[in-house]
Amino acid sequence: xxxxxxxxxxxxxxxxxxxxxxxxxxxxxxxxxxxxxxxxxxxxxxxxxxxxxxxxxxxxxxxxxxxxxxxxxxxxxxxxxxxxxxxxxxxxxxxxxxxxxxxxxxxxxxxxxxxxxxxxxxxxxxxxxxxxxxxxxxxxxxxxxxxxxxxxxxxxxxxxxxxxxxxxxxxxxxxxxxxxxxxxxxxxxxxxxxxxxxxxxxxxxxxxxxxxxxxxxxxxxxxxxxxxxxxxxxxxxxxxxxxxxxxxxxxxxxxxxxxxxxxxxxxxxxxxxxxxxxxxxxxxxxxxx
Amino acid sequence: xxxxxxxxxxxxxxxxxxxxxxxxxxxxxxxxxxxxxxxxxxxxxxxxxxxxxxxxxxxxxxxxxxxxxxxxxxxxxxxxxxxxxxxxxxxxxxxxxxxxxxxxxxxxxxxxxxxxxxxxxxxxxxxxxxxxxxxxxxxxxxxxxxxxxxxxxxxxxxxxxxxxxxxxxxxxxxxxxxxxxxxxxxxxxxxxxxxxxxxxxxxxxxxxxxxxxxxxxxxxxxxxxxxxxxxxxxxxxxxxxxxxxxxxxxxxxxxxxxxxxxxxxxx
Numbered sequence: 001x002x003x004x005x006x007x008x009x010x011x012x013x014x015x016x017x018x019x020x021x022x023x024x025x026x027x028x029x030x031x032x033x034x035x036x037x038x039x040x041x042x043x044x045x046x047x048x049x050x051x052x053x054x055x056x057x058x059x060x061x062x063x064x065x066x067x068x069x070x071x072x073x074x075x076x077x078x079x080x081x082x083x084x085x086x087x088x089x090x091x092x093x094x095x096x097x098x099x100x101x102x103x104x105x106x107x108x109x110x111x112x113x114x115x116x117x118x119x120x121x122x123x124x125x126x127x128x129x130x131x132x133x134x135x136x137x138x139x140x141x142x143x144x145x146x147x148x149x150x151x152x153x154x155x156x157x158x159x160x161x162x163x164x165x166x167x168x169x170x171x172x173x174x175x176x177x178x179x180x181x182x183x184x185x186x187x188x189x190x191x192x193x194x195x196x197x198x199x200x201x202x203x204x205x206x207x208x209x210x211x212x213x214x215x216x217x218x219x220x221x222x223x224x225x226x227x228x229x230x231x232x233x234x235x236x237x238x239x240x241x242x243x244x245x246x247x248x249x250x251x252x253x254x255x256x257x258x259x260x261x262x263x264x265x266x267x268x269x270x271x272x273x274x275x276x277x278x279x280x281x282x283x284x285x286x287x288x289x
Numbered sequence: 290x291x292x293x294x295x296x297x298x299x300x301x302x303x304x305x306x307x308x309x310x311x312x313x314x315x316x317x318x319x320x321x322x323x324x325x326x327x328x329x330x331x332x333x334x335x336x337x338x339x340x341x342x343x344x345x346x347x348x349x350x351x352x353x354x355x356x357x358x359x360x361x362x363x364x365x366x367x368x369x370x371x372x373x374x375x376x377x378x379x380x381x382x383x384x385x386x387x388x389x390x391x392x393x394x395x396x397x398x399x400x401x402x403x404x405x406x407x408x409x410x411x412x413x414x415x416x417x418x419x420x421x422x423x424x425x426x427x428x429x430x431x432x433x434x435x436x437x438x439x440x441x442x443x444x445x446x447x448x449x450x451x452x453x454x455x456x457x458x459x460x461x462x463x464x465x466x467x468x469x470x471x472x473x474x475x476x477x478x479x480x481x482x483x484x485x486x487x488x489x490x491x492x493x494x495x496x497x498x499x500x501x502x503x504x505x506x507x508x509x510x511x512x513x514x515x516x517x518x519x520x521x522x523x524x525x526x527x528x529x530x531x532x533x534x535x536x537x538x539x540x541x542x543x544x545x546x547x548x549x550x551x552x553x554x555x556x
Contacts, residue, residue: 119492169305
C-alpha cells in the first residue's frame with residue numbers, strides 16, 4: 001500500500017516525462033525518411049542479422065549550418081540578459097514585500113501571483129497592442145509630443161526582453177521572497193548596532209543570505225526562457241534567433257523530426273548545468289527546518 | 290537605496306505587471322476594429338465572440354481537457370506529495386523528487402516534442418493511444434499539472450499537524466482510514482488550489498498542445514495563437530477580458546482557501 005502511493009506517480013511521470021527523453025534520444029540518431037512517421041527504424045532484423053543504424057548525421061548537420069550554433073548562443077544571451085533584468089526588478093519588489101507589515105504581505109504576494117494565473121498567451125498578446133506602430137505607447141508619446149515619429153518597438157529583440165521579464169517576474173519574486181522573509185531580523189539589527197550603514201548591511205548580510213533565493217529565482221527564469229517559443233513568435237522580429245523557434249520550425253514546417261529531436265537533445269545538454277544548480281539549491285532549502 | 294526609491298521601484302513593478310492586462314480589458318470595449326485607436330464604447334466584440342463557432346468549439350474542447358487533466362494532476366500530485374513528505378527515506382525518493390520538479394522548468398517545446406514522439410512510438414508498437422486527440426492532450430497536461438500540484442500540496446502537508454494523524458492511529462484507525470478521515474480534510478484547501486492551478490495551466494497551454502493535438506482537437510489557446518499571429522484582434526481582446534475575469538475569480542478563491550487557516554498565500 002505504502003509502496004503503491006509512491007509507485008503510481010512515479011510510473012506516470014516515468015512513462016510520460018522520462019521515457020519520452022529516451023525516445024527523443026533514439027529519434028535524434030535515426031535516419032530521416034519520407035514516411036509516416038518520418039524516420040527510419042533504428043533496429044533492423046533482416047535475414048537473422050540484427051543491424052543497428054546509428055546515425056549521427058543529424059548532430060553533424062547541426063554543426064554544419066551556422067544557424068543552429070548562432071541560435072543556441074543567441075537564446076542563451078537573450079535568456080541571460082532577461083534573467084538579470086528580472087532580478088534587478090524582482091529583488092527590490094521581493095525585499096519590500098518581505099519587509100512589509102504582516103497584514104499587507106498577503107495582499108502584495110497575491111498581487112504578484114495573480115498575473116501568473118492569468119493566461120500567459122494573452123498577457124504576451126497584450127504587449128502587441130501596447131508596442132505596435134499605432135499602438136497605445138506610441139499614440140500616447142505622440143500625443144504628448146515626446147516623439148514625432150512612432151518608435152519601432154514590436155518585432156525587435158527589445159520586445160522579446162520585455163516579454164520575458166514581464167511573464168517570468170513572478171517566478172523570480174516568489175523564491176526571493178521565500179528566502180528574504182525567513183531572514184533573521186536580529187542579524188540586521190546587530191549589523192546596524194555595530195555601526196554598519198544600511199547599504200553596508202545590505203551588501204554584507206542581506207544579499208549573501210538571500211543568495212539561494214537569487215540562484216533559484218534566476219534559474220526558474222533562465223531555463224524556460226532559453227527554450228521560449230511564444231514570446232519570440234509574437235513579439236520578436238525576423239532577426240530574433242531563438243532555439244525554441246528553430247525546433248518548432250524544424251518540426252512543423254520542415255517536418256524533419258530527427259533534426260528537431262537532435263536540436264532538443266542539445267538544448268537539454270545546454271540546460272543540464274542550470275537544472276542541476278536549481279536542484280541543488282532546492283534540495284538544500286528542503287533540508288533546512 | 291533610500292526608502293522612497295525602493296517604494297517607487299515596487300510601484301513601477303506593479304504598474305508593469307498590471308498595465309498590459311488593464312489595457313486589454315479597456316480596449317475590448319472599443320468600437321473600432323483598429324483595437325488600439327479609441328472610437329467609442331461598445332460591447333459588440335463580445336457578441337461577435339459568442340457567435341464564432343470556431344472559438345466556441347475550441348473553448349469546449351479546452352474545458353473538457355482542463356477538467357480531466359486537473360483531476361488527474363490532483364490525484365497524482367496528492368500521491369506524490371504524500372510519498373515525499375510522509376514516507377521518510379525510500380528507494381527512488383531522489384528520482385521522484387527530480388521527476389516532480391523537472392517539468393516545472395523544462396522548456397515546453399522539449400516536453401511537447403518528446404511526448405509526441407513517445408505517443409507515435411507507442412502507437413507503432415502497441416496500437417495505443419490510437420492517434421492523437423483529446424486523450425493525448427489530457428495526458429500531457431496532467432503530467433506538467435502534477436508537478437505544479439505537488440508544489441501546492443507539499444507546502445500544505447508540511448504545515449499540517451501530524452499529531453492529529455498519530456492520535457487517530459493510536460486510537461486504532463487503519464492507515465487508509467486515517468488518510469481519508471484526517472489527512473484529506475486537512476489538505477482540502479490545498480487540493481482545491483492545486484486543482485484550480487492545474488486547470489488554469491491546462492487552459493493556457495499552446496506549445497505542448499500544438500505538438501500532441503490532432504487537427505480535430507484544436508484547443509482554445511491554439512485558436513487564439515493562430516489569430517494573434519496575424520496581429521491584434523478585437524475579438525481576442527473580448528475573449529481575454531472574459532478569461533481574465535474568470536481566472537481572477539478562481540485565483541481569489543484558491544488564495545482565500547489556502548490562506549484561510551495559515552495566514553499566508555502560496556502559489
